[in-house]
Amino acid sequence: MKAYVAVDIGASSGRLMLGAIVDGQLKLTEVHRFKNGFKNEDGHDRWQIDHIIDEIFIGLEKVKKMGYTSVDLGIDTWAVDYVLVGDDGKKMHDPVSYRDARTNHAITQLTTDLPKAYIYEKTGIQFQNFNTLYQLYTEERDDLAKADKILMIPDYIGYVLTGNAVTEVTNASTTQMLNLRQGLFDKDLLKEVNVAQDQFPELVESGTSLGKVSHKWHVTYDIPETDVITVATHDTASAVVGTPGFGNHWAFLSSGTWSLLGTELNTPENGRDAFKENYTNEWGAYGTYRFLKNIMGLWIVQCIKRELNDQYSFKELAEMADKVAPFRVFIDINDKRFENPQNMIAELQRYVDETGQAKLETPGELTRAVYENLALYYANEIQKLSTIIANPIDTLNIVGGGSNVALMNQLTADLANVQVVAGPSEATAIGNLLVQMITTGAVKDVVAGRKLIKASFDLKTYTPDATAYPDVFTKYQTFMKTVDIDKAEKSKEAV
Numbered sequence: 001m002k003a004y005v006a007v008d009i010g011a012s013s014g015r016l017m018l019g020a021i022v023d024g025q026l027k028l029t030e031v032h033r034f035k036n037g038f039k040n041e042d043g044h045d046r047w048q049i050d051h052i053i054d055e056i057f058i059g060l061e062k063v064k065k066m067g068y069t070s071v072d073l074g075i076d077t078w079a080v081d082y083v084l085v086g087d088d089g090k091k092m093h094d095p096v097s098y099r100d101a102r103t104n105h106a107i108t109q110l111t112t113d114l115p116k117a118y119i120y121e122k123t124g125i126q127f128q129n130f131n132t133l134y135q136l137y138t139e140e141r142d143d144l145a146k147a148d149k150i151l152m153i154p155d156y157i158g159y160v161l162t163g164n165a166v167t168e169v170t171n172a173s174t175t176q177m178l179n180l181r182q183g184l185f186d187k188d189l190l191k192e193v194n195v196a197q198d199q200f201p202e203l204v205e206s207g208t209s210l211g212k213v214s215h216k217w218h219v220t221y222d223i224p225e226t227d228v229i230t231v232a233t234h235d236t237a238s239a240v241v242g243t244p245g246f247g248n249h250w251a252f253l254s255s256g257t258w259s260l261l262g263t264e265l266n267t268p269e270n271g272r273d274a275f276k277e278n279y280t281n282e283w284g285a286y287g288t289y290r291f292l293k294n295i296m297g298l299w300i301v302q303c304i305k306r307e308l309n310d311q312y313s314f315k316e317l318a319e320m321a322d323k324v325a326p327f328r329v330f331i332d333i334n335d336k337r338f339e340n341p342q343n344m345i346a347e348l349q350r351y352v353d354e355t356g357q358a359k360l361e362t363p364g365e366l367t368r369a370v371y372e373n374l375a376l377y378y379a380n381e382i383q384k385l386s387t388i389i390a391n392p393i394d395t396l397n398i399v400g401g402g403s404n405v406a407l408m409n410q411l412t413a414d415l416a417n418v419q420v421v422a423g424p425s426e427a428t429a430i431g432n433l434l435v436q437m438i439t440t441g442a443v444k445d446v447v448a449g450r451k452l453i454k455a456s457f458d459l460k461t462y463t464p465d466a467t468a469y470p471d472v473f474t475k476y477q478t479f480m481k482t483v484d485i486d487k488a489e490k491s492k493e494a495v
Helices: 049-065 106-110 116-123 132-138 141-146 153-162 169-175 187-192 215-220 235-241 272-276 299-307 314-322 344-354 363-389 406-416 427-440 446-456 472-494
Strands: 004-009 013-022 025-035 038-041 044-047 070-076 082-085 149-152 208-212 225-230 250-255 258-265 280-283 289-296 395-399 419-422 460-462
Touching: 004 049, 004 153, 004 235, 004 427, 013 049, 013 427, 025 049, 025 427, 025 446, 049 070, 049 153, 070 153, 070 235, 070 427, 082 132, 082 141, 082 153, 106 132, 116 187, 116 272, 132 169, 149 153, 149 169, 153 169, 153 208, 153 225, 169 280, 225 427, 235 250, 235 258, 235 280, 235 289, 235 427, 250 363, 258 363, 272 363, 289 363, 299 314, 299 344, 299 363, 314 363, 314 406, 344 363, 363 406, 363 472, 395 406, 406 419, 406 460, 427 446
Parallel strands: 004 070, 070 225, 250 395, 395 419
Antiparallel strands: 004 013, 013 025, 038 044, 082 149, 208 225, 250 258, 258 289, 280 289, 419 460
């Protein structure tokens, strides 16, 4: 039986998932899970990349102990962050996290010379202060000059494993430096951040064979013979491959630390409306585009849980939230103040105090406020998405950890008035595995892969009740317009 290993690493944890097709169904086994996170070093929040790589080998040792002597392996991680590699082939520093404060004002500074509309017309990528473009803009110039290679996180891991360096397109597109028309890194943007084209290794598509794990690692670890396949290395790109969407009127919501809401297109959409609403055209697997909006996600609930000393599970927090009266407060959940505050609970409490709303005190009140306002934001964006692409959305496929949050899923169905199909929660690992299987011929194509997903996993459907919360969505939209006006006035005052 052919075995495939998905290395799926997120901002808070990583795992190795074993996949195989058994009796016409895709079977998953979690082999190894480990914690991930950043530490403050030299004044910056940095990922412990050596720890991640060591944990991958520990997981592969477990795979061999299960009796597998030969496997294929794919790697997906979060986007935008990178590793600088010197002439000696080694990392110069641990990579800085996208949550680091160094880019807080970079968009304003860089777009003084290059207008936003100009950058968007070139790249079709939404403006976020942590995009690689702005990270490189704030990078130490001496370090950039000394760097032989700039590798995105999953490409760096693949490089360490095999000795071969590539730049996979789904993750590269999140840099906001790929030119939509040329299919290459844009020379004008590279010049703006003092980076040379040849510092990025060759661009490759998802499904490219990278090579075998180097012999030196077999000396240190007792691991199987491993062929590495460069899958859709951006975790959202893998999640979309692993989303069982069918027809022409579905959207996806990859719900985890972040919420990525959008649809799959065959051609990019970077017109005026898309620019105005800050939608992005990230490259997907097999010539597609992930036309989506990056929205705050379960990061806020993760912070609440941690700040409550982990005395409650996510399930217990959701149960407490279910007992709280609905829609006590409105929150602009995508406000930058919630990206990485010193204390998330205190930040939420300050927000409702500043806006003159009900207090948030109990764990249930805090959690419900987050789930409700995520659902409201999703509903608002589904409306915008349908308008921009001139195509009504009738089904939202929610995958990732958020697919298990029944309260949020039902709220989203009711407020957006769309059918919600929840699952699979492991869509990212599944998409990673499917690209490997397509590359090796075990699965014909993405359509066949999505049919395999539908046949293999229990998916839960939430039917909308448009009468459940009358007038709430309209009141929320009014609140958000007021918030936008306040932000605009503060911006003028700052200028």
